[in-house]
Amino acid sequence: xxxxPDPQGIEAGASASASFEGALLALVxxxxxxxxSLSRTDADGEDLLQDCVEKALLSxxxxxxxxxxxxxxxxxxxxxxxxxxxxxxxxxxxxxTADDLQAPDIVGDPLERRRLRAALDDLSADxxxxxxxxxxxxYSYEETxxxxxxxxxxxxxRLSRARxxxxxxxxxxxxxxxxxxx
Amino acid sequence: MNEExxxxxxxxxxxxxxxxxxxxxxxxxxxxxxDHPDDxxxxxxxxxxxxxxxxxxxxxxxxxxxxxxxxxSGRGSIFLRNRWASVAAAALLFASxxxxxxxxxxxxxxxxxxxxxxxxxxxxxxxxxASEVRHPVEVGADEEDxxxxxxxxxxxxxxxxxxxxxxxxxxxxxxxxPVDGRPGALFMYQNAGGQRLTVMLGRNEKNHDTSFRYSSxxxxxxxxWIDGPVGYAVTGEISREELQRIAEECYRQFDT
Numbered sequence: 001x002x003x004x005p006d007p008q009g010i011e012a013g014a015s016a017s018a019s020f021e022g023a024l025l026a027l028v029x030x031x032x033x034x035x036x037s038l039s040r041t042d043a044d045g046e047d048l049l050q051d052c053v054e055k056a057l058l059s060x061x062x063x064x065x066x067x068x069x070x071x072x073x074x075x076x077x078x079x080x081x082x083x084x085x086x087x088x089x090x091x092x093x094x095x096x097t098a099d100d101l102q103a104p105d106i107v108g109d110p111l112e113r114r115r116l117r118a119a120l121d122d123l124s125a126d127x128x129x130x131x132x133x134x135x136x137x138x139y140s141y142e143e144t145x146x147x148x149x150x151x152x153x154x155x156x157x158r159l160s161r162a163r164x165x166x167x168x169x170x171x172x173x174x175x176x177x178x179x180x181x182x
Numbered sequence: 183m184n185e186e187x188x189x190x191x192x193x194x195x196x197x198x199x200x201x202x203x204x205x206x207x208x209x210x211x212x213x214x215x216x217d218h219p220d221d222x223x224x225x226x227x228x229x230x231x232x233x234x235x236x237x238x239x240x241x242x243x244x245x246x247x248x249x250x251x252x253x254x255s256g257r258g259s260i261f262l263r264n265r266w267a268s269v270a271a272a273a274l275l276f277a278s279x280x281x282x283x284x285x286x287x288x289x290x291x292x293x294x295x296x297x298x299x300x301x302x303x304x305x306x307x308x309x310x311x312a313s314e315v316r317h318p319v320e321v322g323a324d325e326e327d328x329x330x331x332x333x334x335x336x337x338x339x340x341x342x343x344x345x346x347x348x349x350x351x352x353x354x355x356x357x358x359x360p361v362d363g364r365p366g367a368l369f370m371y372q373n374a375g376g377q378r379l380t381v382m383l384g385r386n387e388k389n390h391d392t393s394f395r396y397s398s399x400x401x402x403x404x405x406x407w408i409d410g411p412v413g414y415a416v417t418g419e420i421s422r423e424e425l426q427r428i429a430e431e432c433y434r435q436f437d438t
Contacts, residue, residue, distance in 0.1 A: 019313060021253050026306030028249045030360060033242040037235070045242070053252055066317050068310065113238050134200060135232050136239050138358070138365075141202065156193050163196070163228050170231070 020060055023068050024053065030137070031072055037132040038080045040121055048083070052076040070147050073137070077129045077148060084125035119169040127162035130155055190214045195221060199228040243363040245302075299362055301397035301404045304382045304415030307359055307368050308402060312378040312419075319355030319370055329356045333367035337385045339412055344381060344435045346371050349428050351379060361413070362386055379418030379425070381432055385411055394429070398422070405429035409436070 032049050039045035055075050056063075063071055120128055133139045133147065141159075145152045190211060197203045198211045215222040311318050321329045326343055334341035336358055343353060351371035359368045361384025369381040397404045403425045406415035414436065416429040 019309065023310045023313070025249060025253055026310055028252075029243045029245050029363075032244065033239055033363075036242040037239045050252055057253065066314055112234070116234060116238050132235070132239075135235050141197070141200075156196065159196055160192060163231060166231055167227050 020063070020068075021057075024056055024072065027069055027072055028053070030069065031076060034073060034076055034132060034137055035080075037120075037136050038076070038125075038128060040117060048076065048080060051079050055079065070143070073133070074147055074149075077133075080129065081125045116170075119166055122169050123162050123165055124158075127158045127165070130158040131162040131166075134159060190218075190221070195225050196228070199225050199232065240363050243360060300382075300384065300406045300408070300413045300415050301395070303361055303366075303384070304380070304404050304406060304417045305397075305399055305402055307382055308378075308380045308404075308417040308419075311357065311359075311368065311370060312380060318378075320357035322355040323353040325355075326353065329369075333358060333383075336365040337367055337383065337412075339383075339385055341367065341383070342435060343369055344432045346379075346428060346431065348431070349424070350374060351428070354378070377418070377420060379416065379420065379428065382415045382417065384413045384415075386413065394433070396422070396426075407433065409433075 028049070031052060032045070035049040035052065036042065036045035039048055052072065052075050056072050059075075123131070129148065130144060133144045134141065139147060141152060141155050145155045148155070194203070194207070194211055198208060198215075201208075203211060215225060321332065323329075330341045330343050333356060343356070346353075350373045352373070354370040354372050356367060356369045359366050359382070361382065364385060366382060366384035368383075370378055371381070372378045394405060394407045397406065401419050402417060403420070403422050404415055404417040405425055406413065407429075408414070414432065416425060416432055418425050418428075
């Protein structure tokens with residue numbers, strides 16, 4: 001039973017599904033940012049976002065009525081992990097082709113974006129999710145542990161692994177290969 | 183254990199890089215880093231990574247006109263498998279005004295000014311959090327000082343929490359929310375009848391001053407204004423007249 005008196009109680013039942021969708025719609029920008037930060041290309045990111053929204057709508061009865069954001073982020077993380085597992089047997093879309101699919105413009109330096117993503121693609125799906133939840137989405141270590149349903153120590157070890165790997169990878173990227181004369 | 187002999191754990195270095203330490207521990211780690219150049223370089227590298235990652239992905243925090251269609255098409259059996267082809271159809275539907283309703287949220291994207299996106303974001307925040315029964319806020323009214331300090335720090339702007347008791351609204355608490363892709367603050371109030379209203383603050387250097395403006399969607403009313411680098415929005419499902427009086431009071435209190 002809700003503790004808060006609900007003067008709009010009569011409307012509440014009728015608008016319950018509408019408010020779920022309204023709340024989910026309002027979360028789309030945050031979900032889009034998270035999906036992009038997990039994905040190899042913009043098109044992959046938008047695809048992951050759509051899968052997540054679809055899954056959230058289908059399993060809305062499993063939502064326990066609070067913290068929709070964390071619930072949707074958990075769905076997204078799981079979808080991402082599952083995709084990553086099957087990605088090995090799946091042909092990858094060439095970057096150029098993928099870019100053709102993507103209509104909306106991306107703000108910022110596209111080269112930097114591609115370079116960072118290439119480095120992030122080296123991380124395991126689990127480590128990447130931890131890093132992005134903390135760095136981009138601003139969740140605390142404890143919140144991240146709750147959201148992913150893992151111990152705090154696992155959050156810390158994944159974070160550590162992600163940062164070291166990313167550091168190595170970005171450092172390697174600074175090496176400019178000399179082109180050999182033909 | 184003697185302070186001198188205490189060795190900093192790697193967890194603490196991460197927490198330092200993520201600005202997740204209380205001030206005294208933060209100072210302690212800072213002192214350690216001053217004496218340990220290897221650790222300092224490691225932490226500096228992580229902070230640079232953080233900055234890079236945030237810069238690259240912050241622009242993705244955006245709504246698109248097709249978002250609503252994405253939600254609608256996910257329902258039932260008519261889900262369009264050819265997602266990219268559906269974009270044009272959605273644009274058409276959207277333009278013809280078939281999709282409307284009281285739950286309008288910010289559908290502006292990209293380089294819109296905060297003045298344009300503020301009422302939409304304020305409404306979204308109200309819709310999401312005012313309906314939360316168990317966790318409407320991150321920090322409760324019992325920690326009002328901490329709340330003002332914490333959110334002020336994240337916005338990089340000295341905050342006062344408006345006192346709306348003259349209108350019968352008591353502070354429930356507040357939370358950190360994204361406003362135009364940056365840290366913003368949301369304060370929630372509730373009256374004896376259980377009605378809630380929210381006061382949202384978002385910081386953006388691109389802001390230009392605006393007069394008091396008004397926006398409504400269905401039964402939800404929003405008053406908003408921009409004052410220097412900060413945008414304010416007061417949102418509630420109460421009468422426009424009452425909300426305006428409350429907004430004016432907030433304006434007075436924020437002004438000091």
